[in-house]
Amino acid sequence: MxxxxxxxxxxxxxxxxxxxxxxxxxxxxxxxxxxxxxxxxxxxxxxxxxxxxxxxxxxxxxxxxxxxxxxxxxxxxxxxxxxxxxxxxxxxxxxxxxxxxxxxxxxxxxxxxxxxxxxxxxxxxxxxxxxxxxxxxxxxxxxxxxxxxxxxxxxxxxxxxxxPGCGQLCKLANQIGIASVMMSWCEALAFGQSAGLDPARVLESIGGGAAGSVGMTVLAPRALKGDFAPGFYVKHFLKDLRLALEAAEAMSLDLPGTKQAKKLYDQVAARGWEDAGTQALFRLYTERA
Incomplete structure (x- = not known):
């Protein structure tokens, strides 16, 4: 021990x-x-x-x-x-x-x-x-x-x-991957809802197929219930996206998906939701709809 x-x-x-x-x-x-x-x-x-x-x-x-x-x-x-x-x-x-x-x-x-x-x-x-x-x-x-x-x-x-530092670099790669995934399920469910479909049924249909992801499986049901409690804070995800973009800039690497995700999460934070969970991004999409 x-x-x-x-x-x-x-x-x-x-x-x-x-x-x-x-x-x-x-x-x-x-x-x-x-x-x-x-x-x-x-x-x-x-x-x-x-x-x-x-x-x-x-x-x-x-x-x-x-x-x-x-x-x-x-x-x-x-x-x-x-x-x-x-x-x-x-x-x-x-x-x-x-x-x-x-x-x-x-x-x-x-x-x-x-x-x-x-x-x-x-x-x-x-x-x-x-x-x-x-x-x-x-x-x-x-x-x-x-x-x-x-x-x-x-x-x-x-x-x-x-x-030293290699663990952090891998984690930033992980956050880069998550950034576009979060946008993908929010857009899919917002599209279904705007088209007059039940977003919970849309999730049931697409969550287990090629469109599915851990984010969709774990976070989308919370968002649909109006549960925006943090499993991971918006403010911390924004910090991670900033670190990833800074590292990418140092490598002269363009990350357009990550840039767009940061832009959207900046808007989430500007609405006072920075202490919410990252699934609060869906709230931004539905507010716009």
Whole structure:
């Protein structure tokens, strides 16, 4: 059994940390909003007031926070992870963040005798609850081998993609793929509805065929019921799209589908729905209809 710090216990992190705790590991937690960690504390986790305090108690540190600036503060702040973690600790950032920042963390960790992995995930709130996330990992292979048993408790598909930053690059590829998928099912159901069809029946007919997708299967039914609660926040998806487009621009690669998705999600956020789930895009289509 290992001593683990888990920093970030929101929609995704709470379930992910819970799997580690359930497996018998000692869990030290920190979250900016303490109430969000309460279910873990009730189950036996130990509370810490700062990321560094939690990291100092751990052999492995997992972080999943909101934005790259949150990652930077969690790791580089004087009360953060890098200042407090003891030599030999493996640091694993599971936030979808900047590949360049992942490389910075890995370099800073190495100077302190630490190992750092970037390991963003996909699968949403359901995948986190059911421990069937896909985990995309960049960083040192030996550190990956040491962290692999914990990844296996949280996910089903775990792939090591290369050195520092490579996990983040793969996750951005994932978000690029999702961007056009979200537009596709929203447009299909909005078209059916505008044509006078029952969109739920349209979904029943097309969801299992070539037009189907995980987004259509999981998120479209929620949208049709008017359920826009976040499995994944609009504001976080917009952050991911910005990171993807910045990386693409650096490679002189044009991503027209991703650009259009960002344009539409900017409109979703402008309507005050940035704290809704990504299925709120359908609300934009129906509002226009």
């Amino acid at each position: 290992a001593s683990i710090a888990f920093i970030g216990t929101g929609v995704m992190g709470r379930s992910m940390a819970g799997h580690l705790l359930k497996a018998g590991h000692t869990l030290h937690v920190h979250n900016r909003t303490p109430a969000k960690a309460q279910p873990l504390l009730d189950a036996g986790a130990h509370w810490h007031a700062t990321p560094g305090s939690a990291a100092a108690k751990a052999d492995f540190v997992f972080t999943i926070v909101g934005f790259p600036q949150d990652v930077e503060e969690t790791y580089f702040n004087p009360t953060g992870v890098l200042a407090a973690a003891k030599p030999g600790t493996v640091l694993v950032d599971m936030t979808t963040s900047s590949p360049a920042l992942a490389r910075r963390i890995a370099a800073a960790a190495a100077t302190k005798g630490l190992a750092a992995l970037d390991a963003p995930v996909t699968g949403g709130d359901v995948g986190a609850r059911e421990a069937r996330l896909s985990i995309m990992v960049g960083g040192d292979e030996t550190a990956f081998a040491h962290a692999r048993p914990f990844f296996d408790l949280m996910g089903r598909i775990i792939v090591h993609h290369g050195g």
